[in-house]
Amino acid sequence: xxxxxxRSRATAADRELHARLHAGDxxxxxxLFRDYAEPLLSWLRPRFRGLDSRDLEEIALDSVSRLxxxxxxxxxxxxxxxxxxxxxxxGDARNAVERAKRRAGRxxxxxxxxxxxxxxxxxxxxxxxxxxxxxxxxDKRVAREWVEEHFAGSDRKVVWLMFxxxxxxxxxxxxxxxxxxxxxxxRHEVKRVKDRLKARLKRLGVRxxxxx
Amino acid sequence: MMRDPAFLRRAAERARxxxxxxxxxxxxxxxxxGWDDAELAARLGCAxxxxxxxxxxxxxxxTGAQFRQDVERIAERFGLEPLxxxxxxxxxxxxxxxxxxxxxxxxxxxxxxxxxxxxPPQETP
Numbered sequence: 001x002x003x004x005x006x007r008s009r010a011t012a013a014d015r016e017l018h019a020r021l022h023a024g025d026x027x028x029x030x031x032l033f034r035d036y037a038e039p040l041l042s043w044l045r046p047r048f049r050g051l052d053s054r055d056l057e058e059i060a061l062d063s064v065s066r067l068x069x070x071x072x073x074x075x076x077x078x079x080x081x082x083x084x085x086x087x088x089x090x091g092d093a094r095n096a097v098e099r100a101k102r103r104a105g106r107x108x109x110x111x112x113x114x115x116x117x118x119x120x121x122x123x124x125x126x127x128x129x130x131x132x133x134x135x136x137x138x139d140k141r142v143a144r145e146w147v148e149e150h151f152a153g154s155d156r157k158v159v160w161l162m163f164x165x166x167x168x169x170x171x172x173x174x175x176x177x178x179x180x181x182x183x184x185x186x187r188h189e190v191k192r193v194k195d196r197l198k199a200r201l202k203r204l205g206v207r208x209x210x211x212x
Numbered sequence: 213m214m215r216d217p218a219f220l221r222r223a224a225e226r227a228r229x230x231x232x233x234x235x236x237x238x239x240x241x242x243x244x245x246g247w248d249d250a251e252l253a254a255r256l257g258c259a260x261x262x263x264x265x266x267x268x269x270x271x272x273x274x275t276g277a278q279f280r281q282d283v284e285r286i287a288e289r290f291g292l293e294p295l296x297x298x299x300x301x302x303x304x305x306x307x308x309x310x311x312x313x314x315x316x317x318x319x320x321x322x323x324x325x326x327x328x329x330x331x332p333p334q335e336t337p
Contacts, residue, residue, distance in 0.1 A: 026270040026282045027289045029233065033223050033268050038216060057219075061226045068270070069232045 008083065010076035018081065021071035029068035037064045040085050048093045055096055063089040150204060151197070159197055217261060221249075224267035234286075234301070235267035241304035256300055262290045272301060 010018075017035070020028035041060040048056060063085050067073055074084045143163060151159050157175045166172070173179055173186040176193060227233040228240070242252040253263045269289075272282030280294075283301070287294040 024270070026272060026286050027265075029227075029270050030265045030268040030289075033220065033227075034265070037223055038219055041219075057222065058226060061223050064223075065227055065230060065233075069230065 008080045010080050014081035015076045018071055018074060018076050021068060029065075032068050033061075033064055036081065036085055037061055039082065040064065040089055043082075043086055044089055044093055047090070048097065050100070051093060051096055056093065059089050059092045059096065060085075063092065151200075155193075155197055158193055159201070162194065162197070217264065220264040220268070224264045227268055232270060233267065234269050234271045237271060237301055237304040237308070238267060241300070241307055244307050257293050257296050258290050266290050266292070272298075 013035075017028060017031055021032065037060055040063065041057055044056050044060055045053070051059075066088070067081075067085065073088075074081060078084075144160065147156055147159050147163065154176055158172060161172060161175065169183075169187050169190050170179075172190040172194070173181070176190065178186045178189055181189065224233075224235045225239070228235040230236060238252065238256070242248075242255075247255065249263055250260055253260045256263070256266060258266055266286065269286045270282070272279045272286070274282070280298070283298045284294045286292065287297050
């Protein structure tokens with residue numbers, strides 16, 4: 001792989017290794033791993049910082065492995081071997097990102113999104129503070145920013161109401177669009193949502209009073 | 213050029229799931245026998261640092277002549293004794309067969325596999 005610029009032409013080494021793979025040289029897969037896998041991983045890392053390093057390594061290794069097993073996937077006339085692997089791995093990495101986003105959406109988790117410096121500095125202390133202390137801070141803007149960075153949609157509104165020590169079911173029901181449900185069902189659904197979000201808050205390091 | 217030997221070893225472990233690679237046969241063999249990498253390398257007669265390279269080679273396939281040619285190519289590349297490598301592959305296959313088949317299935321597999329090597333059996337070191 002070396003340091004080929006993007007979309008560069010196949011090098012003589014690319015062509016020779018591809019020919020060996022194509023001819024079934026049993027040692028060619030090793031050379032492909034040895035020369036191309038680690039540079040491919042180095043290329044991926046800064047581009048997909050949100051992905052786990054082990055996941056990225058597997059993506060790189062799987063791209064190399066696929067080519068070793070199916071050398072016809074690569075055509076030296078269309079560019080360098082390094083670029084082929086980058087394109088292949090890039091597609092896998094993007095898919096991994098999408099899967100992570102979908103998973104995050106289901107879990108109301110914004111993992112991978114970094115806190116802003118101000119929120120991070122504030123939350124160094126807030127991580128062990130109870131909700132009421134967070135909510136009563138002079139700088140509510142920081143708390144709100146933290147909530148906005150960690151929660152989305154109606155969850156964000158519900159969490160903020162909890163931080164505001166709101167107790168009325170009707171208020172939560174309104175935010176959640178449950179006004180048309182009978183009152184017992186509203187209570188049940190609001191409790192379910194709040195319990196889920198309290199669990200999420202705890203995972204984020206915020207101590208939540210039982211009566212929140 | 214790969215500079216991290218541990219990375220290459222992890223690549224071999226990842227390749228283990230693909231029967232295409234020698235890693236699939238040899239690492240399973242070592243695991244069943246309870247060997248670590250050093251012991252597997254010793255069985256193959258290769259330097260421990262060369263083990264990941266051997267594991268990342270394509271598994272020898274084909275008819276007797278093709279199998280022998282593949283074995284010799286790998287052996288030449290890593291300074292191995294071809295007969296020893298062939299025997300290791302055959303042992304790995306045999307052990308895998310006994311682990312997954314009943315006795316009659318194993319015997320059938322052994323009969324089918326034996327002519328592929330064209331190599332005389334070698335004593336285990």
